[in-house]
Amino acid sequence: MAYGDTIINSGQTPNFVGRMIEAHLKHNATCTLGVRHVSPEMISRYGAVKPVAGEEIDADSFQIEDVVEKPARDEAPSHMAVSARYIFGPEIFGEIRKLRPASGEELYIGPQKLDH
Secondary structure, eight states, X not given: OBOTTOOOOXXXXXXXXXXXXXXXXXXXXXXXXEEEEOOTTTGGGSEEEEEEEEEEEETTEEEXXXXXXXXXXXXXXXXXXXXXXXXXXXXXXXXXXXXXXXXXXXXXXXXXXXXX
């Protein structure tokens, strides 16, 4: 999945999405998010990932515990920002079918806070 308002130009081989696909397959992941480091001043413009402590897989891959949408600079769990690219395994479709619209007819895919 790619956000339509974000273009990623990568001079590396394989390119950004290609490296994501390699990592996704290598780790047999259910979901792979592309991330990039941003400055502390810029993190409030992005979703910031919270890595699982001590769970680094390798230099280019790590597990995440949460995504905090547009956190204040001093509340950001890291300076790793979501880069508008996701790879989902087929398991996602069963989970999507369980969702109910958040507002109107829009389905919200991501961490959700429930009102109790």
